[in-house]
Amino acid sequence: MSQVRPGDVPPVHDLIGIGFGPSNVAMAIALAEHNARAGTQEAVTAHFFEQQPRFGWHRGMLIDDATMQVSFLKDLVTLRNPSSEFSFLCYLQSQGRLVDFINHKNLFPLRVEFHDYFEWAAAKVDDMVSYGHEVVGVTPVVRDGAVEYLDVTVRSPEGLALHRARNLVIGTGLRPLMPEGVERGDRVWHNSDLLAKVDGLNGTSPSRFVVVGAGQSAAENVAYLHRRFPEAEVCAVFSRYGYSPADDSSFANRIFDPGAVDEYFAAPEEIKRRLMGYHGNTNYSVVDIDLIDDLYRQSYREKVLGTERLRFLNVSRLVGVEEAPDKVSATVKSLVTGEETLLDADVVVFATGYSPVDPVGLLGEVADRCLRDDEGRVRVERDYRIATDPGLHCGIYLQGGTEHTHGITSALLSNTAIRVGEILDSLVGRGVKAAPDEARPVVDGTGTAAR
16 A cells, blocks of 8 residues: 555544654553454554654663663553563563573663663564654644544655544653753763763763763763763762752652552642652652762762862852863852852763653644643643543543643653553543544555554
């Protein structure tokens, strides 16, 4: 079957997914498991489009000794379906490492290992995704005054193609956040680019790095650069006295429970704000205590030996960055005295977090039908569906961008398996199937019928 071009009548998908990070990989797995149980008439037809050429999840942060901050049991499926063949334990079995992992007595795998698990899982449902395909627009298809379908325009090396959906699930992830007025460059990096950029320094002898930030990634970057470049000074800049430890105690971790989403969703706005204030230190601008201790131990040892390469410019902030071909100058200001220190460095790394992508940024005029709350935020129903005016019959589901309605797990792995199950239940409960005269094969991005 040839690829559908703009102007042609495209086939109808029950669901189109935008992005194919871990959340939408989990969505594809839930769909695959549902369809394996359901008959042909009840199967949900779906396809996902991902602009990256292959699966990748924070590749620039896969430092060799960095570990996950969530239990391996919070993988893509286990909390929803403990017997799933897509679980992390099944991955370990396929790799011949299950017994070794058990003997390790650790709930938290290496990050690089969990990424390999994600790749393994994504490959098992790769008939549902087209890589190297970027969604560039969504337009409504109106019938009898109501929006019955959404046409999704996708750009690939072959050009533009049109795909029609009854529902969308948006999982476009987060974008690296830089301080206002600071642009990334050859010597000014965001930590998401760390490993790719660091390889470009091979054969050189950097003398100084500056790392800005107080969270887990910042501390990991400091430790990694200190180890990777044994002759270089590494300066950590943050506004606190020191790194704050993450609260991963058992009671506090209940904020990540599936039931906590119900409670947060039902809570008044004032209680929502209090809960985020109480438990932000489970996730935001905090560092694992073991890493804090390791960095302090290393710093103290260097002081004793008179070989200080770790410098902590605390209670300070970066107020200026000027990049030159052979160096970058960073101006650090003490928040106590106002004194400014100029640091000439080879690289400044900003471990300054991520910002959510506008969930309706691709929707065009469809966004006008999405309802907003008093603060201008998109209103989201409990099933992660955007609240819309009655004239829009399609469901638009969000994987991310729902922290204001569903709590801290909006863009985290902790609740992914449960979330995709709830979205699937909503799709099936709302009756996503096409009428018999509308049923057509699902066409993937290569122009072949998906089976």
